Amino acid sequence: MDGGRWDDLDAATALALLEWQAEMGADEPVLDAPLDRFAVSDRPPAPPPAAAPSKSAAPPEPEPGLWVAEAIRLAEAAQSLDDLATAQERFDGIELKKGAGRFVFADGNPAARVLILGEAPGDEEDRQGRPFVGRAGQLLDRMFAAIGMARDHVDAARALYITNVLPWRPPGNRDPSDAEMAMMMPFVRRHVDLVAPDLIVLMGNTPCQAALGRRGILRLRGTWTEAFGRPALPMTHPAYLLRNPVAKKDAWADLLGLQARLETLAV
Numbered sequence: 001m002d003g004g005r006w007d008d009l010d011a012a013t014a015l016a017l018l019e020w021q022a023e024m025g026a027d028e029p030v031l032d033a034p035l036d037r038f039a040v041s042d043r044p045p046a047p048p049p050a051a052a053p054s055k056s057a058a059p060p061e062p063e064p065g066l067w068v069a070e071a072i073r074l075a076e077a078a079q080s081l082d083d084l085a086t087a088q089e090r091f092d093g094i095e096l097k098k099g100a101g102r103f104v105f106a107d108g109n110p111a112a113r114v115l116i117l118g119e120a121p122g123d124e125e126d127r128q129g130r131p132f133v134g135r136a137g138q139l140l141d142r143m144f145a146a147i148g149m150a151r152d153h154v155d156a157a158r159a160l161y162i163t164n165v166l167p168w169r170p171p172g173n174r175d176p177s178d179a180e181m182a183m184m185m186p187f188v189r190r191h192v193d194l195v196a197p198d199l200i201v202l203m204g205n206t207p208c209q210a211a212l213g214r215r216g217i218l219r220l221r222g223t224w225t226e227a228f229g230r231p232a233l234p235m236t237h238p239a240y241l242l243r244n245p246v247a248k249k250d251a252w253a254d255l256l257g258l259q260a261r262l263e264t265l266a267v
């Protein structure tokens, strides 16, 4: 972290960040493997090769249905995020739209360098029409605050942009089906292209399945890969961290890895 960035940090915020780091398991000033930050900023490491998906685990092919073709047509025609939101909200191919409350498109700063891709709205998101505003979302905010980042930060270098694979809550918060993901992927792809982030965080299994064609977040987490043609970091979902606090230590290591990667890409 750049000490100068913390000039405007008040004591209460500093204490909250410290408590959060302790909660994350950051009870040591260094990780298992030391990180040479001078080497990091001088010589950006070559991105690790994207894990080659096995043939059987290839990303779900868009179904040759008319609705997928329609989703591709609508998404590709969108020239702005507003266009895309309007087109996706009007899209009628997906049944769960009928049972959901609000359309949940995105939140945060569209100029952000980091885009977080989650799964789907839960109950609170469905009520408010914003992603990650329930308990898991509050934890997500605290996690990123600990590395000086926030969804509403005006400085793009410290801002986040947040969206989901699905913009409508699945009934009973069940996992999205392959067909639902296939219909939404043209919109997600276009969404990522329009935001053009430097880095993507794949938050949990569903975005890994959608973007990489792979599940198994506990194996995937922490290893850089590529999604939508950009560096991507799978991380455990904050809802999982709420249920398994012991995993927060790994999530903290992943956040530090994200921060280091941002520094290597600093303009």
Ligand code: URA
Pocket: 118, 119, 120, 121, 122, 125, 130, 131, 132, 133, 134, 136, 137, 164
């Ligand atoms: N979980 C997600 O993956 N996305 C949300 O918006 C809320 C919870």
